[in-house]
Amino acid sequence: MRMHRAQPSLYVALDFPDRAAAENLVAQLDPADCGLKVGKELFTRAGPELVRSLVDRGFAVFLDLKFHDIPHTVAQACRAASDLGVSLVNVHASGGRAMLAAARAAIPPGTDAPALIAVTVLTSMTEADLVDIGVNRPLADQVSALARLSCEAGLDGVVCSAWEATAMRSVFVQPDPVIVTPGIRPAGSALDDQSRVMTPEEAIQAGATSxxxxxxxxxxxxxxxVAHEIARSIR
Structure with a gap:
């Protein structure tokens, strides 16, 4: 039984500097093909009113703010995100067990509730980057440890590289896990600032759900x- 809102298989990242640019792109997209991801830059500039307007247009919205703070603050932020009507909310697993538990308590599981997932290791990071911040275990081990912590706290899934999606399936064994993979590039696309990438089809085959x-x-x-073709290819 699903204990969170249904998730689209494709989220389009609205990584724009202002609301006008984002809305110009959104006007060209079909909610039947994709949801929309609103990150820190756009949310900081356009605020919750933009999120509400996207929800009102019928789009599933992934509010990608990666909450990471003391437990009470994260709980309040998660509750506010849920009140916006979004379909997906994330927090940083590295915030620790108490913070994850507070986030879970703020968004109780339910068919009308947004899914609550944790960020393990950012897809732009390498093992050398982990060493720089004092994490000396292999990247894959760090991802798995943070995923297990998130699962134990009752979260619905994780954000992870597509390269870790298969391993996440062995951690989140519930009937409807949410395994979200950024860093996806269709064959022939530029890598930009991502270092661990897969094509859409490869990511879904590896275990990603979105x-x-x-x-x-x-x-x-x-x-x-392009959005329609990607959505078609992974359905």
Whole structure:
């Protein structure tokens, strides 16, 4: 039985500097093909009113703010996100057990509730980056440890590289886990600032339930066609 809102298989990252640019792209997209991911830059500039308007247009919205703070603050932020009507909320697993538990308590599981997932290790990071911040275990081990902590706290899944999606399936064994993979690039696309990537089809085959695609869609001459083709290819 699903204990959170249904998730689209494709989220388009609205990584734009202002609301007008984001809405220009959104006007070309079909909610039947994709959901929309709103991150820190756009949310800081456009605020909750933009999120509400996207929800009102019928889009599933992934509010990608990666909450990471003391437990009470994260709980209040998660509750506020849920009140916006979004479909997906995330927190940083590295915030620790108490913070994850507070987030879970703020968004009780339910068919009308947004899914609550944790960020393990950012897809732009390498093992050398982990060493720089004092994490000396292999990257895959760090991802798995944070995923287990998130699962024990009752979260619905994780954000992770597609390269870790299969391993996440062995951690989140509930009937309807949420395994979200950014860093997805269709064959032939530029890697940009991502270092651990897969194609959409490879990511789904590896165990992802939703993929996040940004620039290959948002910078395309015909974003709607690209989004539709990606959605078709992974259905």
């Amino acid at each position: 993929i996040v695609v940004g620039r290959p869609i948002t910078r395309a001459q015909d974003p709607a066609s």
